[in-house]
Amino acid sequence: MQRILAQCRKELAQFRRDRLTVALALILPVATLLIFGYAIRLESKHIPLAIQDWDQSWLSRAYIEQLFATNQFAPVRRAGDEDAIAVIDRGHAKATVVIPPDFSRRVEAKLPSPVQVLVDGSDVNNARVIRNSIRATTNYFMRVNDLLPGSERVVARVRLWFNPGRRESLFIVPGVYAVVLAVFPALLSAIAMVREKEQGTILQVYASDLRPVEWVLGKGLAYFLVGQLESVLVLTGAMGLFGLRLVGDPTPLLVGNTVFVSASVLFGLLIGSRASNQGAAVQAVALISFLTALLLSGFIYPISNIPFPLSLIAWVVPARYFMEITRDAFVRGTGWAGVWPAELALMGLALLFLRAVLLATQRMQLKD
Amino acid sequence: MGQTERKGQSQPPGMENPDPPGRGGGLSGADVVRSLWAWLTGSPLMALALKEVRQILRNKQLLFLLVFPPTIQLLLYGFALNPEVKYLDLGVVDYAQTLTSRELVASLTHNQVFTLNPGSASQAALGEQVQRGEITAGVVIPPDWQRQLQRGETATVQVLIDGVNANTAGIANGYINQIVQSFSRNLDPPAPPAPIQPQVHFLYNPGLISSWFFVPGMIGVVLTLTSSLVSSSALVREKDTGTLEQLLMTPATAGEILLAKIIPLFVLLMGDVMLALLVADVVFSVPFRGSLLLFLTLSGLYIFVGIGVGMMLATIARNQQQVVLISFFINMPLIQLSGAIAPVESMPLAIRYLSWLNPLRHYITIVRSILLHGVGLEVLWPHVLALAVFVVILLTVSIYRFRRQLS
Numbered sequence A: 001m002q003r004i005l006a007q008c009r010k011e012l013a014q015f016r017r018d019r020l021t022v023a024l025a026l027i028l029p030v031a032t033l034l035i036f037g038y039a040i041r042l043e044s045k046h047i048p049l050a051i052q053d054w055d056q057s058w059l060s061r062a063y064i065e066q067l068f069a070t071n072q073f074a075p076v077r078r079a080g081d082e083d084a085i086a087v088i089d090r091g092h093a094k095a096t097v098v099i100p101p102d103f104s105r106r107v108e109a110k111l112p113s114p115v116q117v118l119v120d121g122s123d124v125n126n127a128r129v130i131r132n133s134i135r136a137t138t139n140y141f142m143r144v145n146d147l148l149p150g151s152e153r154v155v156a157r158v159r160l161w162f163n164p165g166r167r168e169s170l171f172i173v174p175g176v177y178a179v180v181l182a183v184f185p186a187l188l189s190a191i192a193m194v195r196e197k198e199q200g201t202i203l204q205v206y207a208s209d210l211r212p213v214e215w216v217l218g219k220g221l222a223y224f225l226v227g228q229l230e231s232v233l234v235l236t237g238a239m240g241l242f243g244l245r246l247v248g249d250p251t252p253l254l255v256g257n258t259v260f261v262s263a264s265v266l267f268g269l270l271i272g273s274r275a276s277n278q279g280a281a282v283q284a285v286a287l288i289s290f291l292t293a294l295l296l297s298g299f300i301y302p303i304s305n306i307p308f309p310l311s312l313i314a315w316v317v318p319a320r321y322f323m324e325i326t327r328d329a330f331v332r333g334t335g336w337a338g339v340w341p342a343e344l345a346l347m348g349l350a351l352l353f354l355r356a357v358l359l360a361t362q363r364m365q366l367k368d
Numbered sequence B: 001m002g003q004t005e006r007k008g009q010s011q012p013p014g015m016e017n018p019d020p021p022g023r024g025g026g027l028s029g030a031d032v033v034r035s036l037w038a039w040l041t042g043s044p045l046m047a048l049a050l051k052e053v054r055q056i057l058r059n060k061q062l063l064f065l066l067v068f069p070p071t072i073q074l075l076l077y078g079f080a081l082n083p084e085v086k087y088l089d090l091g092v093v094d095y096a097q098t099l100t101s102r103e104l105v106a107s108l109t110h111n112q113v114f115t116l117n118p119g120s121a122s123q124a125a126l127g128e129q130v131q132r133g134e135i136t137a138g139v140v141i142p143p144d145w146q147r148q149l150q151r152g153e154t155a156t157v158q159v160l161i162d163g164v165n166a167n168t169a170g171i172a173n174g175y176i177n178q179i180v181q182s183f184s185r186n187l188d189p190p191a192p193p194a195p196i197q198p199q200v201h202f203l204y205n206p207g208l209i210s211s212w213f214f215v216p217g218m219i220g221v222v223l224t225l226t227s228s229l230v231s232s233s234a235l236v237r238e239k240d241t242g243t244l245e246q247l248l249m250t251p252a253t254a255g256e257i258l259l260a261k262i263i264p265l266f267v268l269l270m271g272d273v274m275l276a277l278l279v280a281d282v283v284f285s286v287p288f289r290g291s292l293l294l295f296l297t298l299s300g301l302y303i304f305v306g307i308g309v310g311m312m313l314a315t316i317a318r319n320q321q322q323v324v325l326i327s328f329f330i331n332m333p334l335i336q337l338s339g340a341i342a343p344v345e346s347m348p349l350a351i352r353y354l355s356w357l358n359p360l361r362h363y364i365t366i367v368r369s370i371l372l373h374g375v376g377l378e379v380l381w382p383h384v385l386a387l388a389v390f391v392v393i394l395l396t397v398s399i400y401r402f403r404r405q406l407s
Helices: A003-016 A019-039 A058-067 A082-090 A102-110 A122-145 A169-199 A202-207 A211-241 A251-274 A278-295 A308-314 A319-333 A338-368 B002-009 B019-028 B031-039 B043-060 B060-080 B099-109 B124-134 B145-152 B166-185 B209-239 B243-249 B254-282 B293-316 B320-336 B349-357 B360-372 B378-404
Strands: A047-053 A073-075 A095-099 A111-122 A154-162 B088-093 B115-116 B137-141 B155-162 B196-203
Touching: A003 A019, A003 A169, A003 A251, A019 A169, A019 A211, A019 B320, A047 A058, A047 A122, A047 B145, A058 A095, A058 A102, A058 A122, A058 A202, A073 B360, A082 A095, A082 A111, A082 A338, A095 A122, A111 A122, A111 A308, A122 B166, A122 B209, A122 B243, A154 B166, A169 A202, A169 A211, A169 A251, A169 A278, A169 A319, A169 B166, A211 A251, A211 A338, A251 A278, A251 A319, A251 B099, A278 B060, A278 B254, A278 B320, A319 A338, A338 B124, A338 B137, A338 B145, B043 B060, B043 B254, B060 B209, B060 B254, B088 B099, B088 B124, B088 B166, B099 B115, B099 B137, B099 B166, B124 B155, B137 B166, B145 B155, B155 B166, B209 B243, B209 B254, B209 B360, B254 B293, B293 B320, B293 B360, B293 B378, B320 B360, B360 B378
Parallel strands: A047 A073, A047 A095, A111 B196, A154 B155, B088 B115, B088 B137
Antiparallel strands: A095 A111, B137 B155
16 A cells, blocks of 8 residues: 555656646646637527528518527628529528518418528538528417418427526536546556656566556556546536536536546556557547547437447447536436446446556566 | 668768669659659758658658548548437327327327337326436327317427437427427318428538538548648657757758658648548548649648648657647647537637637638538638638748757
């Protein structure tokens, strides 16, 4: 135990001495939180929308006004000769609504009148948002102006739980928390591990009577502490800047946080013991930890959308389970009843990584 | 270590020039090098460029970096990022248990948006399922539904949606409303069609295939990462191993040393552009609607941005480890604020303006516009201009810094 602590103290002293690494450890997580937290928004507000009104009646103008009444769309001024598609081609507008010349006549005669909506489909997600939004606004417009023949017989009363205002930050920021803790502790521990090999100090470790388990645990403990510091920083930022609050029982988050940071550090140690130099180690962590936490964890889009062979990898991505825990802790608030499978999975993965690290360090010893 | 020794041999420039170039032309295989050779006979530039080409070809790790991570990233982003809203779990509690209520449930689930999750017994159980995230949406049809319908009153259906994922929740909400509405209009007696019928056409990507959006963005990201990393490590290696001093003792000027480093990298990175394009075409069938020549020219321009960033990194960092770490600080904001993943239009206004200072954002706009929209310079000129400005600034500053560090 004492030797583990000594190893941990040595590691922390070494960590403190390297200014760049300290900056990396403390500034980058917060910067990541800020950038991801503010910049990742999937739904556009004020989507530039162009209108081509061939009708120019009071009805068409009222309809246009209704389209812009929410903050979903912002009007685009078109040059007089620009046609409906050119304005999208140039990227000035994301969609164009073309109102036909006989629009008001047909509507007043209760005949169906098609309104053409051209949507830039290149941003797939917002294309859907635009379509739904225009349809919903049109229906609202017809209802308000008594244009709908026949009364409405069935209506859906929709309630959005947990996030009635559909604030995207409530979804993204708990995810960022998991991404940050997946990447940075792993990065630091991987660098620390591979440095021993690169600088040859690992020979000194061999020469001492330190056992591999003690060595790994000491190193791991040091970066675990750094990782906890990072999680406190990010948590403060998430609560202070993005207004996240813990809802319900905080213990699942505490336990999950501890296990997840350990798993992340152990994974870093694993990479560090396999990589040949620091550059390769950083590359590997960036590629594996970062990409899996970003893409295979349900951070941006639901996990169920990941196609088949990749979805298998998603099962062993720790960030995926931790994201369930953070989202539960900050938004859902079901506590242990909802997240115990995720906690168990995290613990399993952490143990798996520990085992792999111990194996890898033994191999490191045998080689020289 | 062996590398530095052998490098020393090819260094005495000028005299040995007539010999290496012949082989060099064959080695790189690029006309660029050959025409430059004809133009620059007798200059140290050629010898240096050759040395770089040899060094690169010997460096397996560099070649690995050029091929493996870009391909993996393109594939992962292209396959894994999918904003589709499909097969959401829908729980239904039908207290009415009539023909019409079952019809409503059928019309909610017969498309691919929702699949029926059979486990909900009561309204309370349904609520719990939504709370635990087992189902995304829950529908409760009240017991007096049929009576309300028969009396001609407006019958209500309660819908609970898990709002944690704001984006999915919004789209699911839209779908449910549309389905219920069309169901209501088709109830017996069917209502006449609604007077205003928006007919939505998706341009450029009618099937809304998500990889068509993400892959062009990733081409930009991959190119940024690779070009900055490769060029900075090529420069800093000389600093690291101390061979930079040896280079300085040769008659070559600092400008020539840099140029000799840049040219082979440029050729390799153009290869990366082709590789990325190939993956986009073969794996994802992303359309290519614009001009290939324009695409390659502008990608070439962007590679210089990447090289400029890399050189800048190299002048800041002292050794190779630092390069990789510092590149984190620079590349992460560049990538996240570029619109590669989340569209720039969705970002807050201040960040949107800030993103004009991001060269990657311009390049991604260019790639998407050329590939998907098929437009040309007449639309893209502001972005091209911005890229050109970045190239000039980045290269000037980094060459200046590099020279100062040399003396």
